[in-house]
Amino acid sequence: MSAKAPPAVGERLPEKEIGPFDAEALRRYAEVSGDDNPLHLDDALAASIGFSAPPVHGMKLLATFEPMLRAWRADLELVGLGGTFVQPAPRGEKLVLTGRVLRSSQESVFVRLYAHGSARAPAIIAEATLRPSKQEV
Amino acid sequence: MTTDGALEFPSLRVRVDAARAAEFARETGFDGAFDGAPSCYPAVWLTTPTIHGAIAQVCAQADSVPVHESQHFAYETPLRVGEDYDLSVSMRREEKPLRLVVEALLATLSGAPVGRFETRLRLVPRAALRRDAAA
Numbered sequence: 351m352s353a354k355a356p357p358a359v360g361e362r363l364p365e366k367e368i369g370p371f372d373a374e375a376l377r378r379y380a381e382v383s384g385d386d387n388p389l390h391l392d393d394a395l396a397a398s399i400g401f402s403a404p405p406v407h408g409m410k411l412l413a414t415f416e417p418m419l420r421a422w423r424a425d426l427e428l429v430g431l432g433g434t435f436v437q438p439a440p441r442g443e444k445l446v447l448t449g450r451v452l453r454s455s456q457e458s459v460f461v462r463l464y465a466h467g468s469a470r471a472p473a474i475i476a477e478a479t480l481r482p483s484k485q486e487v
Numbered sequence: 488m489t490t491d492g493a494l495e496f497p498s499l500r501v502r503v504d505a506a507r508a509a510e511f512a513r514e515t516g517f518d519g520a521f522d523g524a525p526s527c528y529p530a531v532w533l534t535t536p537t538i539h540g541a542i543a544q545v546c547a548q549a550d551s552v553p554v555h556e557s558q559h560f561a562y563e564t565p566l567r568v569g570e571d572y573d574l575s576v577s578m579r580r581e582e583k584p585l586r587l588v589v590e591a592l593l594a595t596l597s598g599a600p601v602g603r604f605e606t607r608l609r610l611v612p613r614a615a616l617r618r619d620a621a622a
Contacts, residue, residue, distance in 0.1 A: 368516060375514070409527060417516045418516075433557065
């Protein structure tokens with residue numbers, strides 16, 4: 351079976367809407383990840399430092415890019431994922447994940463990713479590096 | 488932490504636990520059919536008491552709150568569910584702005600490199616947070 355062609359530079363990934371995440375979703379993530387920073391769980395603490403609601407864990411949001419990437423190109427394997435947490439995403443807000451291919455070859459694909467909430471600036475600016483999977487898809 | 492602000496932890500034996508990986512996947516948007524190890528799963532190892540405690544201690548000394556600034560995962564080979572690995576973690580403090588950088592190297596038990604991870608935590612002084620909230 352011939353390998354699928356690499357994506358074209360400039361190709362946009364299908365957008366994905368995630369959330370809104372409620373307090374229970376943040377509690378579950380805190381439990382499984384071990385990140386029990388009260389800032390994400392305690393309304394009073396978040397309010398005391400100026401947040402309208404506790405922010406969603408940045409790590410939880412960054413991790414949601416992987417299923418998006420897999421849904422887009424299951425024949426590519428994720429070998430690098432990183433991001434900068436630019437803006438807090440308050441609990442209870444929907445976010446939209448977007449992505450665009452910036453570099454592409456037979457060996458690797460580099461994708462710029464964004465998570466946008468209602469704020470003007472993105473919540474996360476991220477990047478992913480993918481390679482053709484060695485496994486049959 | 489040493490005077491130059493660096494700290495190396497003893498190597499940790501870690502495992503991609505199948506049940507925890509499945510739960511982590513569920514909470515980060517994977518569908519139920521996914522049975523692998525999410526690339527961000529190693530975040531759970533950085534919350535082990537040794538590392539978490541060291542971060543908390545630095546924050547307390549600086550009277551600061553850690554704010555997750557950035558996170559990176561890079562892999563030589565895929566993570567495998569059920570596998571044991573050795574995780575080497577080091578931490579250094581940077582000034583101006585005050586932050587902690589946690590770096591981790593993951594290797595197989597025979598020493599073959601698997602991945603490297605970097606966590607950057609901005610340490611925001613509590614006094615500044617109180618001032619911002621009052622403004």
